[in-house]
Amino acid sequence: MTPPPVSPGTPLAHLDTPALILEMAPFERNIERLQSAVRGSGARVRPHAKSHKCVEIARRQLKAGAIGICCQKVSEAEPFVEAGVRDVLITNEVIGEAKVRRLADLAQHARIGVCVDDARNVAELSVAAQHARVVLDVLVEIDVGGNRCGVSPGDEAVQLALAIKNTPHVRFGGLHAYHGRAQHMRTVAERSAAAQTAAAQARSTRDALARYGVACETITGGGTGTCFFDAGSRVYNEIQPGSYIFMDADYLRNEWQPMPEFEPSLFVLCGVMSATVPGRVIVDAGLKALAVDSGMPLVRGHGGLAYAGPSDEHGIVTVPAGTPAPALGDKLQLIPGHCDPTVNLYDRIIAVRDGKVEAVWAVSSRGALW
Amino acid sequence: MTPPPVSPGTPLAHLDTPALILEMAPFERNIERLQSAVRGSGARVRPHAKSHKCVEIARRQLKAGAIGICCQKVSEAEPFVEAGVRDVLITNEVIGEAKVRRLADLAQHARIGVCVDDARNVAELSVAAQHARVVLDVLVEIDVGGNRCGVSPGDEAVQLALAIKNTPHVRFGGLHAYHGRAQHMRTVAERSAAAQTAAAQARSTRDALARYGVACETITGGGTGTCFFDAGSRVYNEIQPGSYIFMDADYLRNEWQPMPEFEPSLFVLCGVMSATVPGRVIVDAGLKALAVDSGMPLVRGHGGLAYAGPSDEHGIVTVPAGTPAPALGDKLQLIPGHCDPTVNLYDRIIAVRDGKVEAVWAVSSRGALW
Numbered sequence: 085m086t087p088p089p090v091s092p093g094t095p096l097a098h099l100d101t102p103a104l105i106l107e108m109a110p111f112e113r114n115i116e117r118l119q120s121a122v123r124g125s126g127a128r129v130r131p132h133a134k135s136h137k138c139v140e141i142a143r144r145q146l147k148a149g150a151i152g153i154c155c156q157k158v159s160e161a162e163p164f165v166e167a168g169v170r171d172v173l174i175t176n177e178v179i180g181e182a183k184v185r186r187l188a189d190l191a192q193h194a195r196i197g198v199c200v201d202d203a204r205n206v207a208e209l210s211v212a213a214q215h216a217r218v219v220l221d222v223l224v225e226i227d228v229g230g231n232r233c234g235v236s237p238g239d240e241a242v243q244l245a246l247a248i249k250n251t252p253h254v255r256f257g258g259l260h261a262y263h264g265r266a267q268h269m270r271t272v273a274e275r276s277a278a279a280q281t282a283a284a285q286a287r288s289t290r291d292a293l294a295r296y297g298v299a300c301e302t303i304t305g306g307g308t309g310t311c312f313f314d315a316g317s318r319v320y321n322e323i324q325p326g327s328y329i330f331m332d333a334d335y336l337r338n339e340w341q342p343m344p345e346f347e348p349s350l351f352v353l354c355g356v357m358s359a360t361v362p363g364r365v366i367v368d369a370g371l372k373a374l375a376v377d378s379g380m381p382l383v384r385g386h387g388g389l390a391y392a393g394p395s396d397e398h399g400i401v402t403v404p405a406g407t408p409a410p411a412l413g414d415k416l417q418l419i420p421g422h423c424d425p426t427v428n429l430y431d432r433i434i435a436v437r438d439g440k441v442e443a444v445w446a447v448s449s450r451g452a453l454w
Numbered sequence: 455m456t457p458p459p460v461s462p463g464t465p466l467a468h469l470d471t472p473a474l475i476l477e478m479a480p481f482e483r484n485i486e487r488l489q490s491a492v493r494g495s496g497a498r499v500r501p502h503a504k505s506h507k508c509v510e511i512a513r514r515q516l517k518a519g520a521i522g523i524c525c526q527k528v529s530e531a532e533p534f535v536e537a538g539v540r541d542v543l544i545t546n547e548v549i550g551e552a553k554v555r556r557l558a559d560l561a562q563h564a565r566i567g568v569c570v571d572d573a574r575n576v577a578e579l580s581v582a583a584q585h586a587r588v589v590l591d592v593l594v595e596i597d598v599g600g601n602r603c604g605v606s607p608g609d610e611a612v613q614l615a616l617a618i619k620n621t622p623h624v625r626f627g628g629l630h631a632y633h634g635r636a637q638h639m640r641t642v643a644e645r646s647a648a649a650q651t652a653a654a655q656a657r658s659t660r661d662a663l664a665r666y667g668v669a670c671e672t673i674t675g676g677g678t679g680t681c682f683f684d685a686g687s688r689v690y691n692e693i694q695p696g697s698y699i700f701m702d703a704d705y706l707r708n709e710w711q712p713m714p715e716f717e718p719s720l721f722v723l724c725g726v727m728s729a730t731v732p733g734r735v736i737v738d739a740g741l742k743a744l745a746v747d748s749g750m751p752l753v754r755g756h757g758g759l760a761y762a763g764p765s766d767e768h769g770i771v772t773v774p775a776g777t778p779a780p781a782l783g784d785k786l787q788l789i790p791g792h793c794d795p796t797v798n799l800y801d802r803i804i805a806v807r808d809g810k811v812e813a814v815w816a817v818s819s820r821g822a823l824w
Contacts, residue, residue, distance in 0.1 A: 085529050085530070085532050085533050085818065085819050085821070085822045086529075086532075087529075087824065088552055088824055100550070100552045100553065100824055101550075101824075102823045102824075134766060134767065156766065156767045157767060159455050159456075159457075160455070162455050162456075163455050176727070176767065177727045177728050178727075179725060179726075179727045179738070179782060179783055180470070180471075180725060180783055182458055182470045183470065201728055201730050202728070202729070202730070202782055204782065205782070227730070227731075231734075231770075232728070232736055232765065232768055232770065233727070233728035233730070233736050233768070234728070234730065235730055236730075264765060355549060355550060356549075357546075357547045357548075357549045357603070358547050358571055358572070358602070358603035358604070359572070360571050360572070360597070360603070360604065360605055360606075364601075366602055366603050368549070368823075369823075371745065371747055371792075371794075371795040372794075372795055372798045372821075372823065373823055375741065376747055377741055377746055377747070377764070394747070395602065395634060396504060396526065396794050396795060397504065397526045397527060397546065398602055398603070400601075400602060412549060412572055412574065412575070413549055413550055422741075424741075424742075424766050425741040425742055425766060428742045428799070429798070429799075429821065430821070431821055448455065449455050451455075451742075451799065451800070451801055452455045453472045453738075453739075453742065453743055454457065454458055454470055454471070454472075
């Protein structure tokens, strides 16, 4: 199976569908908007590569001022390190000999950080680091409201940090305090309150560590929904937003004002493949072309049209009475409901500027589950 | 990014996670169960390859008696034709010059059928077939209740069939009458009734065509949920189930008795990556390892455990009070909520027998969107 050939200069309208397209102008504005909004806050930007999995995008983020990247899986990080990214934080626990060995090997080529929430894992990391002759930065993940991974802030975190301090071949790197659930709270007030609670828990843990003489070099967290609050908290000194470069239908449902707002830049170009009855057309992008876990995609630039539901390879788009229906073969652009798992369905991102293909980028870490 | 190495003989418990595993014994029983249940019904079996996208699986279906395969996309079909499958029906409309040309090229190597629901598409197919010096089998898709693609049964279908008859380089192949929505109706009575309605519409269209002297060589349809009714309808002479080889949590919610029942054979092996509080553990398989459009996966062999929700790379598994919690590093097997889009997330299927790897199969058409 070979994908349809695409070359720079091809008009957008000539692309075979479905295709994942990135509009360069809003994408570049999003990168610049984030960097300028946090400039002077004291917080470093370490964008999350789990959203894009694309070396070319990481390069642009680093060029704009990011100090490194985050990855969620060791295998996700590998193409980035291979491409020359020299500072990667795995914002996740890495468990088991195979993965830990791979992680340590990576640290022979880049500064690698990783999160822990269990002392046995610290020991496992130490053995692998010794074997690979590297030192791993190990951050204690604290659960600041996500109810997912992480130890409790305070005593539990202190004990784990002390365990790291007392273990060879690993270095205590600080705290990972990411509040995933807060990112899609709809109002600014809700997200701000959740971010404050998270920051307070990170601060009290930092202060408790200080009483043991242990400094927290890094306190990191903050996704697209809360990163401006986190950057302004004077607790976090690193933020890790991912989706801000693309946006998606779910993030667009958030209230943003008076926070800086990001623009949708990522679209699934699809084609009308059936138009037999009034009131609906069928497009060629379904569950294998779009992630729908966070809701349906939006139809770009067509007020009345709605993507009503997917099947594996089809999408039903409803056309209200009085709205002109797209014709067979017409192309529509969809704003994905959730950008990260949508990107993971594609082998390439087609970068577009002024209606023409500018470049074709590999989704280098697509399918990197390990 | 290279996947972890896997070799035949490796114990299941040693596989790195997440991994998509296929248990050969129930998989083989499912294939045999379908073939024996429809033997003597007069219906041919043309399994749908959109579920597995895997040449090795198609080979086993053909060996067991399938007369060819279905695909949903032209690019999905290509690896199968390349591997020697000589009879493929694209159960879908193929629109636009690029795709139609690709389709006609495929017909230089295999018998290729395709569905239409628009006369302009018939003309487009004819041009491509002429150019490639092939004849395409073209089936009229009728909408028998799916409310998706297809013309109305009866007159509209007859007009389109006559258009095909009157067009060179294409051959009228019959009717595609697939009722997608019926497959997951929960009770046998509901599915049987929906299948009867679909069969009645196909029959009346067939009879209307006969009045024009047009024979319907093939009437095809029937997924895993209705195929036994369709095979017994004396209207359909071809069925196209896909999921029966794997099953999934959604199909397991169907009532099956007294119909033959299929067994789950496809599992996502995942690992416990965090276990910090009572009542839940976190596994390393989230939205990028499991499709959740049709509901959450089931935890295999652990009555009390429930996969409560995914994030991109995590799954929260709840552990009721009194149930022993899996430990950090333990492995769990999940029955995906929906098999087709789950398979599409993986580059390989690991075939397992008696707890050991038997083979590693490429998901040859993963990501084949065109």
